[in-house]
Amino acid sequence: MEQRRRSNLLGGLLLILIGSVILTIQLLPEIQVPVSWPWIIIGFGLALFLIGTATGVPALAVPACIIGGLGGILYYQSITGDWDSWAYIWALIPGFVGLGLVVSALLGGDGGEAARAGSWLMVVSLVLFTVFGSVFGALGLLGDYWPVLLILLGLVLLGRPLLQGRQ
Secondary structure, eight states, rough: OOOOHHHHHHHHHHHHHHHHHHHHHHTTTSOOOOOOHHHHHHHHHHHHHHHHHHHHHHGHHHHHHHHHHHHHHHHHHHHHOOOGGHHHGGGGGHHHHHHHHHHHHHSSOOHHHHHHHHHHHHHHHHHHHHHHHHHHHHOSSGGGHHHHHHHHHHHHHHHHHHHHHHH
């Protein structure tokens, strides 16, 4: 089956499923759906991932990971009430892009270069998250020594081209 036909088929099935669930909830209000609004965003990310997988478009893993990751952040913030965490939690978004690149490469996308770039994005994202979380006092992991992490990241970024040039 050609890719366009598969995507139309899957998209139609997904719309029928979503419409059926919403109609059932409207017609039977006694059904309690224990889903908070961030789960809807996570569900969109999952649906996008499934569409990409079923239609043979692994590159859809990137936006799927971004949307799902943002849904996860919003879920965390909604259950804890820690909305001020946006001051540092935004640093995870490049990591979601990196995760999407790695997943896309594993599903048959761009191959090794995309996986390496995605891995670096995840590392940089975690370092930034740790640094900003420490600066804003949310992550007491590094105390007064969080600048050391920035220095180490800078050394890695400087040394990386030098090591690649020798290979």
